[in-house]
Amino acid sequence: MPNEGxxxxxKYNSTAExxxxxxxxxxxxxxxxxxxxxxxxxxxxxxxxxVSNYRLSKVVIDAGHGGHDPGATSKNLxxxxxxxxxxxxxxxxxxxxxxxxxxxxxxxxxxxxxxxERTQIANKxxxxxxxxxxxxxxxxxxxxxxxxxxxxxxxxxxxxDVAMRENAVITYEKDYTSKYEGYDxxxxxxxxxxxxxxxxxxxxxxxxxxxxxxxxxxxxxRKDRGVRQAGFLVLWKTSMPSVLIELGFLSNxxxxxxLRSDExxxxxxxxxxxxxxxxxxxxxxxxxxVTKQQNAEEAKPExxxxxxxxxxxxxQIFATSRLLKPNAADFKTYNNVSILKAGNVYKYTVGxxxxxKEILSxxxxxxxxxxxxxVIAVKNGNQIPLDIAIKQATN
Ligand SMILES: [Zn+2]
Numbered sequence: 001m002p003n004e005g006x007x008x009x010x011k012y013n014s015t016a017e018x019x020x021x022x023x024x025x026x027x028x029x030x031x032x033x034x035x036x037x038x039x040x041x042x043x044x045x046x047x048x049x050x051v052s053n054y055r056l057s058k059v060v061i062d063a064g065h066g067g068h069d070p071g072a073t074s075k076n077l078x079x080x081x082x083x084x085x086x087x088x089x090x091x092x093x094x095x096x097x098x099x100x101x102x103x104x105x106x107x108x109x110x111x112x113x114x115x116x117e118r119t120q121i122a123n124k125x126x127x128x129x130x131x132x133x134x135x136x137x138x139x140x141x142x143x144x145x146x147x148x149x150x151x152x153x154x155x156x157x158x159x160x161d162v163a164m165r166e167n168a169v170i171t172y173e174k175d176y177t178s179k180y181e182g183y184d185x186x187x188x189x190x191x192x193x194x195x196x197x198x199x200x201x202x203x204x205x206x207x208x209x210x211x212x213x214x215x216x217x218x219x220x221x222r223k224d225r226g227v228r229q230a231g232f233l234v235l236w237k238t239s240m241p242s243v244l245i246e247l248g249f250l251s252n253x254x255x256x257x258x259l260r261s262d263e264x265x266x267x268x269x270x271x272x273x274x275x276x277x278x279x280x281x282x283x284x285x286x287x288x289x290v291t292k293q294q295n296a297e298e299a300k301p302e303x304x305x306x307x308x309x310x311x312x313x314x315x316q317i318f319a320t321s322r323l324l325k326p327n328a329a330d331f332k333t334y335n336n337v338s339i340l341k342a343g344n345v346y347k348y349t350v351g352x353x354x355x356x357k358e359i360l361s362x363x364x365x366x367x368x369x370x371x372x373x374x375v376i377a378v379k380n381g382n383q384i385p386l387d388i389a390i391k392q393a394t395n
Pocket of ligand 1 (some may be wrong): 064079134
């Protein structure tokens, strides 16, 4: 009914506004603390230290379904048992290999946990990552393969079907209409309005999802069905990067055999673990790089008039795939080296000037120690073509 729809839309709009306001607030608070931290570093004369403001130290693993909710079923298999087996194995791998990461489970036994409680566990713990594990099913026995979902509007009917099926578990919960703000698991309209709610951590979620799909296909020989978007209730209110994995189809006899086996569980858990490791390195190193760049700027405040405050000229002394410490011997007498990460390569630079003329006055000196060094231009943390930068700087 149309008026039902607009009522829902109003409800969701106000929630969205509320979330925007609280996001802005927390952004302001974070910016304040970043400035304080930066100032303290500057006063300590510690500007060239690697200080990261991001550590992935807490992960929540959510085994889908459980207890009186079996999830999808086939003749020989219940989804809830596969999700629990893989979740426990994944947790064990993280605990053993990354002892500095705390693993929190939404369930470790065959019990029923409401969807909103799963989200609350993650939010209360202030986790850095939320991994929800599920198994797919289809009326046809043909489809096979793994897919990873992030929150968002479904682009295909099949995504919508998967999410609506997974969301329908709330009917096992008594007061689901009030708990999920009027979400009706049987109404496509309600589902679409709800799917418009975007998770604030969409980029990170999407990066992690892509890594999972890559390891599924590279290490676990799963058919890659890609990263997809749909409105999953369990991802909706998570306040951290979050993904929902559909490991495979228990409706396909071949894949069901794999999903039933201990070997299959091991392969799937270790593929997710490898993606987790890569994601962690990726995010922690990016953070280190950003902080490093900021420190370099704070340690040497510029007094010159800067035509474009985001555009900087630097001298690249060398590039390598290794991440070096700030005091590495490779830098010779330079102790204020910046890093620019491009793919798998770290570019090390010295000097940080707002005009091409200023950087040219430095390069003669730098070339004495690094004969192959050259000028590069950096804008908003990314390298841009030098000729374009020179034009922009003189305009
Ligand atoms: Zn499921």
